[in-house]
Amino acid sequence: MPPWIERQRHLMDYTLAAMARRWGRNLGLVAVYTLLVFVLASVMMFTDAIQREAGQLLEQAPEVVVQRMVAGRHDLISADYMDAIAAIRGARQVRGRLWGYHFDPVTAANYTFMVPAANAPPAGRVHIGAGLARARGAAVGDVLSFRGHDGALFSFDIEGLLRAESEIITADAILLSEEDFRAFFGIRPGLFTDISLQVRNPREVTKVAEKIVERFPDTRPILRSEMQRTYASLFDWRQGLVLTVFAGALLAFAILAWDKAAGLSAEERREIGILKAVGWETTDIIAMKTWEGALVSLTAFLLGVLLAYGHVFGTSAVMFEPVLKGWATLYPRFVLTPHVDLFQLAVLAFLTVVPYTAATVVPNWKTAVTDPDAVMR
Amino acid sequence: MIFQPAIIALVLADFLGLVFLAMASVFAVRLLRHWQPASGSAMQLGLERRTYLMSTLVTFVLLTQLGALLLFVLNAERMAPLFVGAMCAVGTLNANPFGFPSLNLRMALFFLAAIWLVMNHLDNRASDYPLVRVKYGLLLMVVAPVAAVTAGLQLAYFLNLEADVITSCCGTLFSSDRDAVAGDLTGLAPGPTLVAFYGVLGLTVAAGALSRRARWLRGLFLVLAPAAFVTAILAVVSFISLYVYEHPHHHCPFCMLQAEYGFVGYGLYVPLFLATALALGHGVTRLFARTPSMTAIVDEAGRRLDGTATALFAVFLAAVTWLIATSNLILLGG
Numbered sequence: 136m137p138p139w140i141e142r143q144r145h146l147m148d149y150t151l152a153a154m155a156r157r158w159g160r161n162l163g164l165v166a167v168y169t170l171l172v173f174v175l176a177s178v179m180m181f182t183d184a185i186q187r188e189a190g191q192l193l194e195q196a197p198e199v200v201v202q203r204m205v206a207g208r209h210d211l212i213s214a215d216y217m218d219a220i221a222a223i224r225g226a227r228q229v230r231g232r233l234w235g236y237h238f239d240p241v242t243a244a245n246y247t248f249m250v251p252a253a254n255a256p257p258a259g260r261v262h263i264g265a266g267l268a269r270a271r272g273a274a275v276g277d278v279l280s281f282r283g284h285d286g287a288l289f290s291f292d293i294e295g296l297l298r299a300e301s302e303i304i305t306a307d308a309i310l311l312s313e314e315d316f317r318a319f320f321g322i323r324p325g326l327f328t329d330i331s332l333q334v335r336n337p338r339e340v341t342k343v344a345e346k347i348v349e350r351f352p353d354t355r356p357i358l359r360s361e362m363q364r365t366y367a368s369l370f371d372w373r374q375g376l377v378l379t380v381f382a383g384a385l386l387a388f389a390i391l392a393w394d395k396a397a398g399l400s401a402e403e404r405r406e407i408g409i410l411k412a413v414g415w416e417t418t419d420i421i422a423m424k425t426w427e428g429a430l431v432s433l434t435a436f437l438l439g440v441l442l443a444y445g446h447v448f449g450t451s452a453v454m455f456e457p458v459l460k461g462w463a464t465l466y467p468r469f470v471l472t473p474h475v476d477l478f479q480l481a482v483l484a485f486l487t488v489v490p491y492t493a494a495t496v497v498p499n500w501k502t503a504v505t506d507p508d509a510v511m512r
Numbered sequence: 513m514i515f516q517p518a519i520i521a522l523v524l525a526d527f528l529g530l531v532f533l534a535m536a537s538v539f540a541v542r543l544l545r546h547w548q549p550a551s552g553s554a555m556q557l558g559l560e561r562r563t564y565l566m567s568t569l570v571t572f573v574l575l576t577q578l579g580a581l582l583l584f585v586l587n588a589e590r591m592a593p594l595f596v597g598a599m600c601a602v603g604t605l606n607a608n609p610f611g612f613p614s615l616n617l618r619m620a621l622f623f624l625a626a627i628w629l630v631m632n633h634l635d636n637r638a639s640d641y642p643l644v645r646v647k648y649g650l651l652l653m654v655v656a657p658v659a660a661v662t663a664g665l666q667l668a669y670f671l672n673l674e675a676d677v678i679t680s681c682c683g684t685l686f687s688s689d690r691d692a693v694a695g696d697l698t699g700l701a702p703g704p705t706l707v708a709f710y711g712v713l714g715l716t717v718a719a720g721a722l723s724r725r726a727r728w729l730r731g732l733f734l735v736l737a738p739a740a741f742v743t744a745i746l747a748v749v750s751f752i753s754l755y756v757y758e759h760p761h762h763h764c765p766f767c768m769l770q771a772e773y774g775f776v777g778y779g780l781y782v783p784l785f786l787a788t789a790l791a792l793g794h795g796v797t798r799l800f801a802r803t804p805s806m807t808a809i810v811d812e813a814g815r816r817l818d819g820t821a822t823a824l825f826a827v828f829l830a831a832v833t834w835l836i837a838t839s840n841l842i843l844l845g846g
Contacts, residue, residue, distance in 0.1 A: 360593075360596075363593055364593055364594050364595075364596075364675060367594055371515065371594075372514075372516070374516055374517050375515030375519075375520060376515070378517055378520055379520075417561075418564065421568055425568075477586075478518070481582065481583050481586070482517050482521045482583065485521035485522070485580075486520070486521050486524065489521075489525055489528065490528070492572060493528045493532070493572065496532075496565075496568055496569055496572055499568075500564060500565040500568060504561045504564065504565075
């Protein structure tokens with residue numbers, strides 16, 4: 136073995152033994168350190184996982200959604216627009232969508248009524264989301280009743296429940312037929328909520344959208360890429376916000392680390408004095424202290440990341456849920472797909488190990504340059 | 513300003529680094545004025561003690577910088593979806609004029625850091641610290657200013673980033689009002705670059721392998737190493753990227769760090785950067801190794817540094833050849 140490695144091995148050996156002799160003191164630091172890593176890692180893993188889910192959902196969204204604006208507000212769009220849009224080269228699968236919200240006083244929640252593009256249930260029947268079924272205690276075969284736009288009572292037979300895997304989007308959904316939708320909300324035939332379309336060549340999406348605005352100045356096309364960007368920056372911003380809140384904790388931790396490293400007990404001081412008296416050099420003491428810091432950091436980092444992994448992917452981040460994902464009466468239940476990558480770990484190390492190491496450099500040097508005679512006298 | 517953990521981490525690391533480098537610079541001024549190895553005065557003893565602190569501080573800062581370079585690139589890759597027209601890190605770095613200068617300076621800082629660390633390591637092995645003035649002069653005059661400018665540019669880059677998000681005030685199509693960022697790099701013509709690449713890299717490895725035989729070969733290797741680095745980077749943009757992505761127009765040097773391409777980028781960049789850093793460290797230290805005690809140390813350590821650097825260049829060359837051989841892209845001939 137090269138002498139350098141051999142030397143570091145002995146230093147590490149000594150450091151471990153010395154730390155084991157004072158385990159109570161190190162335990163406190165490791166506990167606080169682990170807690171810090173745990174909190175930061177939880178925030179990052181959770182937002183990242185939820186961002187990933189949102190990204191996957193948006194991949195299935197239509198490339199362009201066209202809304203009609205009246206006086207700056209979203210209004211119903213006429214079917215005539217669809218033919219003109221379909222005539223634009225490159226646009227395909229142009230389709231009028233029908234969807235809307237309805238407030239249900241029974242559960243004090245908003246439901247999303249939607250006419251699906253394919254396989255719509257027959258008139259008088261609906262498919263409902265799992266969150267809604269839970270809230271209303273409804274099952275297949277039951278009857279759901281709502282008051283329509285004119286106060287008339289509408290009853291629907293529940294024909295099916297939407298799959299639990301899709302709950303993150305379908306928790307509050309009610310899928311129904313077009314006739315039922317129009318009767319329930321009082322929307323005349325020939326009018327739609329908005330229009331969705333696909334574009335054959337992804338590079339032409341912006342061009343197609345420009346042509347739509349040119350042809351119909353009262354419309355607002357929303358691109359999928361714009362939604363993806365908005366979601367991504369929203370989640371980034373949330374992470375950043377939470378981390379800023381924790382900046383105070385990070386500072387407190389750095390002060391604690393500094394204090395722990397600076398405040399040596401008389402016994403430790405004597406130990407350093409003896410080491411130097413028996414021939415250890417200043418660089419050896421610094422190396423030993425560096426190993427001590429590395430061991431503390433590694434232990435705390437690994438423990439913190441493991442705990443955060445369990446917290447986020449095992450318990451769906453019970454502790455930070457309300458802050459990070461928002462709220463709703465019919466909140467979907469979903470399990471996040473576990474995912475950790477090098478990038479997250481690198482960022483986490485920069486946010487925890489770097490400040491810790493920085494805080495201990497100067498006190499460690501002060502310890503290392505102690506004169507043996509000054510402490511052994 | 514885009515507000516997210518990686519950016520906060522990079523700004524934090526730069527800030528800590530600058531604080532430490534400022535401390536080290538103040539010390540460097542004192543050292544340059546008062547350093548007298550022959551004297552046994554309290555001043556000299558104090559300075560000698562403090563060099564331990566300073567070299568630890570600077571080592572810490574420079575190691576952080578190595579991590580920061582990687583984090584900076586990975587983060588640029590991550591932010592690509594936030595900008596219209598950006599497909600990968602190239603687009604993100606083009607999002608404002610500070611992007612590529614920040615990256616280039618970060619790379620310069622990486623090599624400066626490596627040179628300083630090699631010099632410090634060798635200097636500590638000589639009993640009389642012959643390079644102490646050179647070391648702290650370099651720190652004060654070059655490393656600290658470059659680090660400060662890098663931190664400033666990076667901050668300017670991050671502060672001027674605006675994600676192209678949907679804003680409710682834009683009544684009509686949002687994306688068209690924004691200029692798309694240039695998402696692509698163009699490279700030199702693949703044919704001649706390929707020849708130049710194999711010529712320069714082959715010569716470097718050959719000179720490195722034979723550097724123990726003659727002093728001029730060692731000198732040649734130390735001069736060729738930086739040239740090999742520049743050629744290699746140009747080659748990555750010009751044709752290696754094309755073979756990796758199996759796409760005749762995708763010149764991005766960053767995408768190959770992603771999982772889609774099996775992280776082959778790390779297999780290329782890690783040996784290349786390390787090899788160049790070691791050779792530069794040896795070369796620059798040799799320029800200042802005038803005293804006999806130092807020459808012996810540099811000679812002895814230089815052999816090992818050159819050996820490792822040559823091996824790493826060879827690994828890089830082998831990796832590139834393997835990528836070209838196994839790629840499904842037929843770029844030249846056919």
